[in-house]
Amino acid sequence: MADLTYPLYPIFAFLGFFLSLVPLPWHLQAWNSGTCYFMMWSSLACLNQFINSVVWHNNALNPSPIWCEISIRILMGASVGIPAASLCINRRLYHIASIQAVSVSRGEKRRDILVDTGICVVFPIVYIALQYIVQGHRYDILEDLGCQPALYNTLPTYFISYMWPILIGLVSAVYCVLSLRSFIRRRVQFNQFLSSNKSLTAGRYFRLMALAACDLTFTIPLSIFIIWLNTVATPIAPWISWEDTHFGFSRVDQVPAVIWKMNHRLVIATEATRWFTPLCGFLFFALFGFADEARRNYVKAFWAIVRPFGFKPTPIQPGRHFVSIG
Template sequence: MTDSTYPIFPVFAFIGFIISIIPLPWHLKAWNSGTVYFMLWSALACLNQFINSVVWAGNYRNSAPAWCEISIRIMMGSGVGIPAASLCINRRLYKIASVQAVSSTRAEKRRDILVDTAICVGFPIIYLVLVSAVQGHRFDILEDIGCFPAIYNTIPTYFISTMWPLVIGLVSAGYCIATLYSFNQRRLAFSSFLRSNQTSLTFGRYFRLMALAMTDVLLSSPLAIFSIWVNATATPIFPYISWADTHYGFSRVDTYPALFWRSNHISASGIQFSRWIGPACAIIFFAFFGVADEARKNYVKAFMWLSKPFRSTSPPSPPTEKFSSKEKLVSISYVCLTPSTTLSSSPFSL
């Protein structure tokens, strides 16, 4: 069966990877840990899906088992890592909108980065450990898709795995609503706070972060509900009996041709939806931050740095004198004695 998304999806996935890492240097310089983790998780998700879509285009062979072990963990980790990064962004925006003291010293900035790291890295690691309790076997391979997690569809799965994007999205929504309320209540104090030296944020960057956070909130919770609905309706929900029953024959790898997995339209919609999340997040982020004034200034700096080896650093040599002293004296006398209109057309005019 012909894949209608090939090569469109690999192209978008690779573009998503590139545009996710382009703004990374200046966000690292500004200590914006929430946005940095958002970019890193989006870039990982895009790169992972790009590799899978190219390697398994038109086949479903178990040709790279070691890569699949890594790939499914990137897939599951980014599923909670991207919402967690959005939560950190919303949390920081709320602290600023409520005019709280935010990371003015290096120690306070380091503490905020540690908190964001615990949320954006620590929680996904714990999540991956917990998901192993409902992982039925090593992984699946789907034709045209690639490696895919093999999660046993049972009641504990919804509490261990499926619900977390929705929970994180709802917490982010709470922060977003609180941010809007605080901004409305403390508008003057907020303006003076941004003008002070207590934060590196500008008005433009703050409201771009707000737009990104609100977009994520408006999309993440409905999409998480859709994901739960797909998991609950695409396949039967089995009873959880024991660890041994769930992990029976764990070492096996199931492979599915495109004709088979596309025959279940609900499941196919969920699979396609899950792999487009990374490129979509990357494009949305770049739309807000990749074309801003700050980004354009950094593009100019990068271009100047890259073109530096090709630019001549030595001053141009003066023209070789071809006149004798007598001819030079005549030439200077001619310029001095002619009207001013002649000077404007002279090769010595400014």
């Protein structure tokens, strides 16, 4: 069965990988750890999807078991890593809007980074490790999609795997609402704080809020849809024992597209999930890739590249409003 999304999807996935990383340097300089983790998880997920969509185009072979072991864990980690990064962004925005936990020293900044690292890195690693409890066999390979986790559809799977994106999204939504309320109530103090803060402008604050709000509008409905799909697509099997769940664990199911695309609900869920990944990269770049600080950094990068070839910016003379090269 022909893949109608090829080569469009690999192109978008690779662009999502690249565009997610473009604003990373200046966000690292500003110590925006939640934002940086959002970029890292988005770019890693996009790169993973790009490789899978190219290697497994029109085939369901198993040429690289080691890569599949890595790939399914990237998929698992990104499923909670991106919402967790959004949670950290909303959490920081709330603290800024309420003017109660804004970093004023390097020690406080380090503590904020450690908290964000625990939420965005340590928690996804623990989440990935826990998936082994409900992993029925090594992995599946779906033609045109590549490596996919093989989670056994039992009741514990919903608590160990499926519920976490929803819980993270709900906590993030609470922070988002509290941020808006605090901003409206304390707008004058908020503006005074921003005027004295070098790493955060009003424009960047509202772009971060827009990013987190957009992530929420996709994460929670998509997670609920996936849970519903798993409950109706196949019967929920009873949890019998560890040995029963992991019986024949070394098996790898290789599924042709003509088989898995017969389930229209599965097609919708799969396509929505994998297109969500490059969408995160494009959304982030749309919000931050054209901002004032981004354009300034593009100019710096341009002159850093062309300077070894003898080009350099000409200082602007009084009364002139252009820059030439010479």
